[in-house]
Amino acid sequence: MKSLILTITAKYILPVMMLFSVFLLMRGHHLPGGGFVGGLTAGAGFVLYAFANGVEVTLEKMWLRPVKIIALGLLIAFLSGLPGLITEASFFKAYWLPWEVFFLPKLGTPLLFDAGVYLVVWGIVMVIIFPNITED
């Protein structure tokens, strides 16, 4: 079921959706958005791409396999708890970096944790949907 329109659209939409998902993640602390929504958006983008080009091609283009993305997300989420453990002796206590970068939100462990959530959700969407996309 390859369609030229879909293939080309997916090719251009994927970066846009990824960018948008990261944007959702970054603004999540102040405005609607966050890791869950961002991860779902990213996942949806890749699902679309896989529809257009097939799962094999999609996976070849990725640096990491979806299961490893989940693992990485969990690891990041866990690690984000450690600074608080070290500085305040309390696991997951928020720790904020003292400087600010001009266009990014304030950087700290909550954002890192949200990034972990983002990765986990993103990976899950792919793990669940990819096996069902079969070219036949």
Next chain:
Amino acid sequence: MEFFLSIFVGLLFAAGIYLLLHRDFVKLVIGIVIIGNATALFIFVAGRIVRQAGPFIKEDGSVPESFADPVPQALILTALVIGFGIQAFALLLFKKLYDVPKIHQVDDLKK
């Protein structure tokens, strides 16, 4: 608004349970989905409806006068994603079961 939403939630539950008791796998999973949605809405309504005002602090950092309760929202948000996982798992499980000969409907599970 709560009045009508309560009725809506009740109907959603009724529909979900009706489908949950179905012999057909697909209808059963649809039932699970509907019950999941209904539960999310149930928690949401129980936390009261505040129209148009999300749980956000104002730009200057002050607390707005009226805003929706953030607690049920946080609960529902995670529940939704987990619910998605469960639904997908159930569906895949049934698909696998279908690949096994002779299990085409829920009652065949007894064999």
Next chain:
Amino acid sequence: MIVCIFTIVILSLAVPLLYKVFGSKTAYLLAIIPAVIFTWFLYQYLQFSPAFPLQESLTWNPYFNLNFSFYLDGLSLLFLLLISGIGAMIYVYAGYYMKGKAYYGRFFMILTLFMAAMLGLVLANNWLTVLVFWELTSITSFLLIGYEHEKKKARYAAWQGLLVTSFGGLALLAGLVLITIVTGEYTISELSNFSDTLQSSTLYLPILLCVALGAFTKSAQVPFHFWLPNAMAAPTPVSAFLHSATMVKAGIYFLARFSPIIGNTIEWQILLCATGGLTMLTGAIMAFKSDNLKKLLAYSTISALGIMVLSFGLGTEAAVYAGLAYIIAHALYKSTLFMLAGIIDKQAGTKKISELPRNLYKKMPAAFILVTLAALSFGGIAPFFGFVAKEMLMEMVLHAPFFSSILVIVMVLTGTFFVTLLLILAHSTFFKKKGKAGRNIIAGGTIFYLAPLVTALAGLYFGLFPDQLSELLSNAAATFANNIPEKHLALWHGWNMALALSILSIIAGLGLYWAKIAFNWKPKAGFLSLIYPSNIYQYLFNGVIKLGEWQTRKIQTGYLRYYAMFTLFTILLLAGFTFFYKAGIRINTSTIDVYLIDLILGIIALLALAYTLFSPSKIDSLLSLSIVGIAISIIFFTSGAPDLAITFFLIDTLTVTVFVLILHKLPKKIIPKTTIARYRDAFISLGIGLLITLILFSITYDPLTSRLKQFYAENSYNIAKGKNMVNVILVDFRVLDTFGEITVLAIGALGVFALVNYSKKNTIL
């Protein structure tokens, strides 16, 4: 003390590792632990004996009044020394006994844990902690009894022990809760200040019964004694430990500990004396009828436990001293006898006296000497410590405040049986005239005899110099009452009534043994087995299983729908009843406000819902489902939850995607419901829907005053530096919950992963 308990627990976990390094020498290494404890506490005691009681405390959970508060007084010390002293011997013995057996590391791990639990039990002062250790001993002894889990008998015995003792544990819990209800106190050492309050309370009788039930089941009193003989299925070192110094003594310890708190009332005396007296006699008779060496010893333990319960029940000064002395005497001779029974069993290949080869004394002279030493103490023959204790027991019943004559008769009868048992052990076992030749029997290694030798000699030593124990016993007795005078133990009390009774029992015992030999009494089950409580246990056990099977057949039909239906119907009934009974219907009419757009949305959603329900096509019902989803996400959006709206929309889309992908591999046709099913399901589902609506009406009737909402509003920007409260809750305030949730998600994904890939070699994901 705390350090010591925790060290043992940690060490016990390290045992399998030690086994890897040290092999079968691990046991001797582990024996150092109890030996060190024994020496250290003995040293402490000799150095600072006036400093009693020692206290230590470590907070565990202050909210529940739960802390590791440990308390060492004379009574605890007595038990502590017994447990660690006998424990060290058991390790040495078990090291030889268990050599080369399977699961060696596991055995010693559980044994060490068991010992730690036992030590904790006698030291703990907060009753919640006591209960934790109490149950820990039940569980570890379950594992020890069922150690040879390949054997059905062992599994059965382990179950029985666990069920009986944990039943008692529950009763004990109830009793202790009642005590706390009356007094509000969790610390046992403080409870004695409340003894008047407790004893005049209306709850006194339930408290007494519950605590006694706990102690009686643990200490195998009639009618709960049946689990103990079956517990013989355990390896012999365990039996020796369980019977002599631990497990069954836990109940005795508990009675002693609670005697100044709820003891010395008429009810207490009647209950304990009657049970103790009955147990003494039953145990003695059953032991007399046993042919199996270990069974014989087990029943005699029951009898001895009865004696201890009786003495703490009487509660006079003489009785307290007699009971405490008997605990020591029993621990010493019973551990020796058990260890030797194990040696005989291992070397001669049988535990049954009737199957033993003839003239065993020639083959195993060391065993014979040691058995005789211990059995003499058991029978209460001078100059062993058993004699000293027996004299004190006779003294006790002679001066009992009530029913003195009956108690004297019971005591003399029990003594008679004990003397007979002594002869069976020392004579019948080793001097059989008939039987196999048993040529290949060898005596066994020297180290095998080391541990019983020490305990047997200790029995003799304390018999010769009983005054060595006077101070220890006096300290222990001080737990019962503050003003109890010190007492000096002596081997020779002069010609008195107690001695006369002692001699009477010895003569009667000799007579009984002669009669048994002369008339060749064969052990038979006899009339006792008719009302034998283990049969009642068996009936109950089978009954529960039958009931379970019956209701499983009735409810669990194997059809998924019926499971769901039963569950839902139960929910409907119970929740509905509670709702109407407690709350009733309340409708807040001020919430009947609606915009036109909502109304249109609602109608569309309901139509879509109806189509989802009744559409004959799968793909159609799926699409209408997604319409319902979109409607819900619009509701979220207009009600101040944009986060939810976006998430819900995405989830809805993805769910439908998964469905569509899978649908085309499933049959198109929907299997319809039958007509009856339609009405029935409609009834249940509409019922639940209605109930939910009413519940929601009721919830939204009152205005919500949420402190949480206020808290997050005030703090999410000030503390967590975020303006989106939902996100702040998820990634900052309740971050640990979210972490748990994404972990669940990841596990779910692994499930899907496994499900998809279980037959494939190369996974693509």
